[in-house]
Amino acid sequence: MIESCSGIYRIKNLSDNKFYIGSAKNLKLRWFDHRKLLRKNAHFNFHLQRAWNLHGESSFEFECIEFCEFEKLIEREQNYLDKYYHLNVLYNLNPTACSQAGMLHNQDTKLKISTALKGRVVTDEHRLALSISWHKSDKCKKQNEEARKKASLSKLGKKESIETRVKKSIAHTGKKQKPHTEETKRKISETKRNKKNVNLIKGDIYAEPS
Template sequence: MSGGIYAIHHLESDRQYIGSALNIAARWRLHRKQLKDGNHHCAHLQRAWNKYGAQAFEWTVLETCPAEQLLEREQHHLDSTRRKYNSSPTASSPRGTKHRPEVVAAMRQRVLAAYGNPAFAERHREAQRRRFEDPAQREAVKQRNSGVYRVTRPSGEVLEVRGITQFCRSEGLSVTQMTALARGARLQPYRGWLCEVITPSKTGQAKRKHRSYPLPSRPTEPRQAKRFAALSPQGVRLEGRNLAAFARQHGLDEHGLRGVAAGRQTHHAGWVIRWQAAGEQVELLPPVRGNRNVKHSILTDAGGEEYNCDNLLAFCKTRGLNAPSLVEVARGRRKQHKGWRCRYDQ
């Protein structure tokens, strides 16, 4: 709401408190809070509020006007109102007043001393609790402090959302990633979603100065998982897209497979893997034995039964063993691991 002249009107006696403000709605919230807490600066209005109750008063906007005309129009209404609560007959405003440093320090000490009093602090907490007991009041505060966002779904549908946090929770999205999109800190869409700030939230403005960024362009095609081709230690060729699911299915380490695909390793547990484009056939060569690439292991359990193994890591995962410990056994640094013995087939 814009600036103007307002009145707190007692309906039964027709008495009024006249005031002016640049933000009338914010000033009314301040008046109402002070009257509920019992510390309003106008003693006549405070006593009437305590006697008759909040329901006996009405908030009225007399007129709206520019900031430079506020005092002039307030004085006009003070002069034309016969019954009023105002103790001063002259309209005045502290706007633009500069206090001396020692006055500011004294004011600060008075506030700190008041909150240092346990009784005052408890009254303040109780007033805040009463203020937010009303669901309508909580919703009004949330609506007042929430920003407005333009959100684009992966399907292309555009929504106007008030309060990005609740929206992300309802849609199962990350609030951090969506707010990064809105601020421009993230340039790529998040799961195909786009987000743009229309009106920044007041809480966000208090934490950091809002900056507007150009909205990143949306990709024309959805992102596709990379294709790959893999060769197992037994020589079986496999192809797929989801490398993470492939690694889980075969008891392998995804990061190890990615290292092989990137060329940082020659193999992972005997597996060779390469990225391939659509319609392309990449050549997969098995690792050369005896060149410290793949070692054939012979394992013996506690009962004396022997097992031949090319993939020691996968073998250990299926039987609850520790592969590095069995490697230590094969190298002669340990005698056994959980009753198992291991040696390399030369």
């Protein structure tokens, strides 16, 4: 059973014994996040994603290789990367441990990360995986929702010009409209019926007595 505590972990491919090294404040939650992205074919590590797609989920196992305090995660992760990176058994793209928990790097670590990333070519496949991962993230959804709210508020009280209406009409000309659902049809029918009743009432009110 995977513990909900901090430590160093590896995701091992049982088919060829290659593995991915990482660190996490919450091991159980981190494994959940990895599997979620891998199952959606949207993992940020395209080497690991490709192997997952090729061998299948059942060929991979998640295991904690060392429990350690939160403050020492990066230091201990770097120790394992230094030990295995040159052996060509890792899926890790970067030989330098990077924090994703808001931890600050010292100048020496920053220099190592900068050196490791220089000259690195990001493939179109990797860019696509990063893009898919971002658009499916909660942060992206939150930003989109905030943008929609701002756009909606900015339009309050504004009337479209005749020119804008004509442009919209032309843009929608010839486009196939999606068929209404039964629920939508029912609401439209009720709205029309209510309008008709209101008009009848108004007619009775303003009609001159015979």
